[in-house]
Amino acid sequence: MERRTASDKGLLRPQEAARHIDLRRYPVEGPLGTYVERYWSVHWDLPAGASYESVIIPHPSVNLSFMPGLGAEVHGPGTALSRHPLTGAGRVFGVKFRPGGFAAFTGEETAALPDWTIGAAALYGPEVEELNAIAMSGGDRDAVRLVSAFLAERLPERPAPRYERLLRIVSAMLEDRSITRVDQAAARFAMSPKSVQRLFQSYIGLGPKWLIRRYRIHDAADRLAADPAVDLARLAVELGWSDQAHFTHDFKDLIGSPPAEYAEQCASAGRELVMATR
Structure with a gap:
């Protein structure tokens, strides 16, 4: 789907952020793009004892995030700034749904409540945690491929x-x-x-x-x-x-x-x- 429903904006103090994190974005192909805006990942590798807080103006979108050793979570649209204190080295991989895309994808209107966070296993079952472990053991391209396949299996027949x-x-x-x-x-x-x-x-x-x-x-x-x-x-x-x-x-x-x-x-x-x- 070529229509944009979210920009690439929102990361505060981008010049400062560029010194501490590596933010990457990946396109979504095929019918899944009706519901998902893009994939994204954040990588960081800070010196010992150093810390950095990434601050974001959230989009009106649900995000499904995958984190090594921490599990997968679903986050509703944020009304306040989203703050992420970082230390050491790490990586997060995410799926940014289009505004309203998560509710349309699940078939549950009002599924995306503002400032709502829940473990993804509560929605998708234990297989999503298996996906988290496998997807996060490789690189971003592996994560895109595996997560795309997981979501494609759950695609609605057609958008309302x-x-x-x-x-x-x-x-x-x-x-x-x-x-x-x-x-x-x-x-x-x-x-x-x-x-x-x-x-x-x-x-x-x-x-x-x-x-x-x-x-x-x-x-x-x-x-x-x-x-x-x-x-x-x-x-x-x-x-x-x-x-x-x-x-x-x-x-x-x-x-x-x-x-x-x-x-x-x-x-x-x-x-x-x-x-x-x-």
Whole structure:
């Protein structure tokens, strides 16, 4: 499926993260791509006694993660920052479902509750832990092949029309920056705002307004990391906020620091990275 429903954005302070972790992404082939956005893995190998906290602005997606020696877990869409303290050396392999994709894949609407975590064995049985051990004993390509086969055996016969409509709406919200309100999305797809609201709650467990704002926060963090000198007032308007004050409030409420401070953190990390590579 070629339609994007999630970006590659969300990793905070990417210049700093690049010094500590290796984030890789892999495409999904065939019918499984109707439900799964991509595969991903994170590798790290920190010096003895060192630690690093990877911080992510989560997407409105369910993730199925595999971890050597720790087991497989299913994580619902996160509403707060996702923090991952790392030490030593390690690796995680994951499956990022499309927004609503996990509920559509399992056939259980509202299966993806926000901030929900459960052992994958509770959903898939003990064979998923056997898969975890085998998949994580090799490299990423082995994991992609084995996990793809495992999920393909559980594919629904066909996607529900309601789910396909959801994907079209989500993709438009992601790609079209002119969509800043739910009523705009509803009008584009000949639906009422309440119908859109019900559709999102059924499959994602989060409302369409929340989704639009999360994608725009992703955009904002990405722009600030790439261009710390960006005009904040102009950026706020471009991304759909009524003014800079509302943008600053929403950004700080999620990230923990105002946009200008976050931009400086990214700039400092970038300067340190340049010095370290000279």
